[in-house]
Amino acid sequence: LSLLVVGTVAFDAIETPFGKTDKITGGAANYICWAASNFSNDISLIAVVGDDFPQSEIAELRNRGVSTDGLQIKEGEKSFFWSGKYHMNMNSRDTLVTELNVLADFDPIIPAHQKNPEFVMLGNLTPSVQLRVLEQLESKPKLVAMDTMNFWIGDENFKKDLDVVISQTDILIINDEEARMLADHHSLVKAARQIMEQGPKYLVIKKGEHGALLFHENHVFFAPALPLEEVFDPTGAGDTFAGGFMGYLAKTGDISFNNMKRAIIYGSAMASFCVEKFGNQRLKELSINDIDQRIQEFVNLVQFDIELTQ
Amino acid sequence: LSLLVVGTVAFDAIETPFGKTDKITGGAANYICWAASNFSNDISLIAVVGDDFPQSEIAELRNRGVSTDGLQIKEGEKSFFWSGKYHMNMNSRDTLVTELNVLADFDPIIPAHQKNPEFVMLGNLTPSVQLRVLEQLESKPKLVAMDTMNFWIGDENFKKDLDVVISQTDILIINDEEARMLADHHSLVKAARQIMEQGPKYLVIKKGEHGALLFHENHVFFAPALPLEEVFDPTGAGDTFAGGFMGYLAKTGDISFNNMKRAIIYGSAMASFCVEKFGNQRLKELSINDIDQRIQEFVNLVQFDIELTQ
Numbered sequence: 001l002s003l004l005v006v007g008t009v010a011f012d013a014i015e016t017p018f019g020k021t022d023k024i025t026g027g028a029a030n031y032i033c034w035a036a037s038n039f040s041n042d043i044s045l046i047a048v049v050g051d052d053f054p055q056s057e058i059a060e061l062r063n064r065g066v067s068t069d070g071l072q073i074k075e076g077e078k079s080f081f082w083s084g085k086y087h088m089n090m091n092s093r094d095t096l097v098t099e100l101n102v103l104a105d106f107d108p109i110i111p112a113h114q115k116n117p118e119f120v121m122l123g124n125l126t127p128s129v130q131l132r133v134l135e136q137l138e139s140k141p142k143l144v145a146m147d148t149m150n151f152w153i154g155d156e157n158f159k160k161d162l163d164v165v166i167s168q169t170d171i172l173i174i175n176d177e178e179a180r181m182l183a184d185h186h187s188l189v190k191a192a193r194q195i196m197e198q199g200p201k202y203l204v205i206k207k208g209e210h211g212a213l214l215f216h217e218n219h220v221f222f223a224p225a226l227p228l229e230e231v232f233d234p235t236g237a238g239d240t241f242a243g244g245f246m247g248y249l250a251k252t253g254d255i256s257f258n259n260m261k262r263a264i265i266y267g268s269a270m271a272s273f274c275v276e277k278f279g280n281q282r283l284k285e286l287s288i289n290d291i292d293q294r295i296q297e298f299v300n301l302v303q304f305d306i307e308l309t310q
Numbered sequence: 311l312s313l314l315v316v317g318t319v320a321f322d323a324i325e326t327p328f329g330k331t332d333k334i335t336g337g338a339a340n341y342i343c344w345a346a347s348n349f350s351n352d353i354s355l356i357a358v359v360g361d362d363f364p365q366s367e368i369a370e371l372r373n374r375g376v377s378t379d380g381l382q383i384k385e386g387e388k389s390f391f392w393s394g395k396y397h398m399n400m401n402s403r404d405t406l407v408t409e410l411n412v413l414a415d416f417d418p419i420i421p422a423h424q425k426n427p428e429f430v431m432l433g434n435l436t437p438s439v440q441l442r443v444l445e446q447l448e449s450k451p452k453l454v455a456m457d458t459m460n461f462w463i464g465d466e467n468f469k470k471d472l473d474v475v476i477s478q479t480d481i482l483i484i485n486d487e488e489a490r491m492l493a494d495h496h497s498l499v500k501a502a503r504q505i506m507e508q509g510p511k512y513l514v515i516k517k518g519e520h521g522a523l524l525f526h527e528n529h530v531f532f533a534p535a536l537p538l539e540e541v542f543d544p545t546g547a548g549d550t551f552a553g554g555f556m557g558y559l560a561k562t563g564d565i566s567f568n569n570m571k572r573a574i575i576y577g578s579a580m581a582s583f584c585v586e587k588f589g590n591q592r593l594k595e596l597s598i599n600d601i602d603q604r605i606q607e608f609v610n611l612v613q614f615d616i617e618l619t620q
Contacts, residue, residue, distance in 0.1 A: 188537060189539045211520075213537060221611060223612075223614075224521070227523060227532070229497055230497055262614055299616065302532055302533075302534075302613075305568075305572075306575060
């Protein structure tokens, strides 16, 4: 089934304890598309870049079944650029540079033939831009997912729009810090209940190296992160998780809670690949075999059989 | 099968964001015995208390199948006392008071009829005291497990004894901070490999609210912590985990990796009860039904079915 993705496509410069990159391609929607395209070849990318963005990267996405009809290329302008440096423990990072460039006045335009997607993934962006995407849809999608970040949650200028997008979202996919901030509760269980009262029927809370939780009504499912020898570069792991999750749902067309569990495991598997190399490099190398093997590792990691006493 | 437990039996005074206790009974061996006695009624407690320790508490342990023949009661002396205050997030705490009292010169003596246990749990104690217990055994147990803490790992006066105990241990049960400190590696996977080279064939790394990892050779198993609305008091949760784990192994007598997975789930379930009330209060109320229901929650929390593509 079709998946529409909106978000940033950008340049990143990343420094981790393992090394340092020049400008490499990144952006939330880029990672989402790379991950989702392992499962679906009916993906529409809605984004904006400058004419400095490599044509070859756009061609690679097209080769994977990602339509770039909705990707605006601004002549004479520069792509969004982010630069950051990770601390030793990889759980925190400092932003060194943020240059909005083309993102400053991004007005997403969905091509006419893409206005009826079955699945929608709103990558982290200005809430009003996420809203603009929803407004252009001609029919109600089967599932709308969204990501956001502390910057929008904590600023009252954006919070109003953010609340509207959240109320129109079926599944919110955020990290633990964002969930706590959004609900103003330290307990993730309490935060989850409060967030779901704002509209989303489902909530995914990403906990990085500590896995991810899926909430729905009174149900909760937990997927671990794979214990890795080293996390080489965490950039994009959350977006890759969301891309794997939504790609798998779009492939199967099944939004039951049981299938969402599977989708979370696929998302976790994709994220575990992402962090093994800089940027989206590792995602470009994956075969179906690699993914199957990784899924088997997740099965081995958590499956057990217990016969209850009674 | 028989389980021999050594560790502290003590008084605690605890302050959490939810409230404050007077002196209540605690101690690693106390929590271990309360948890393990849900599964086994052939437990020997080796510990020391002063004559201020309530006889009724000792009687309660006996009622649950815990032999206190090896519990020394020092006339005219006071029991070990610890007082601590938890921070808002419950992940860190300040120690307010530590009074060693009877613990200062504790010389564990195993009664003659308890010198051939099949399972041994060395609760966190001075490494030389843990060694004294192993020295008194007349036959090699099926499984020796031990806990320790940062205090012993970081002090070179204790480190030598600690290394000897670790080398004689089959399964080390410590938290993530201790594992990183012991191996001087941030990566838990690398730390685990290095620790297992020091002797233990198995390693459990407890991550508190983030669950627990079991390592053995190239295998790894992950058990989540149950997402709780509130952690009321984390005191003793790690010991309760170890007690549930060893109690289940002693009950089943099966130390295969698959059964250890089950034991970790039982340990996690017991720990999830422990944190619901102050001290070991919640552990005293549990029925088999409560435990079965909790195990079912763990099954629901992590089980999924995936058919691989190939």
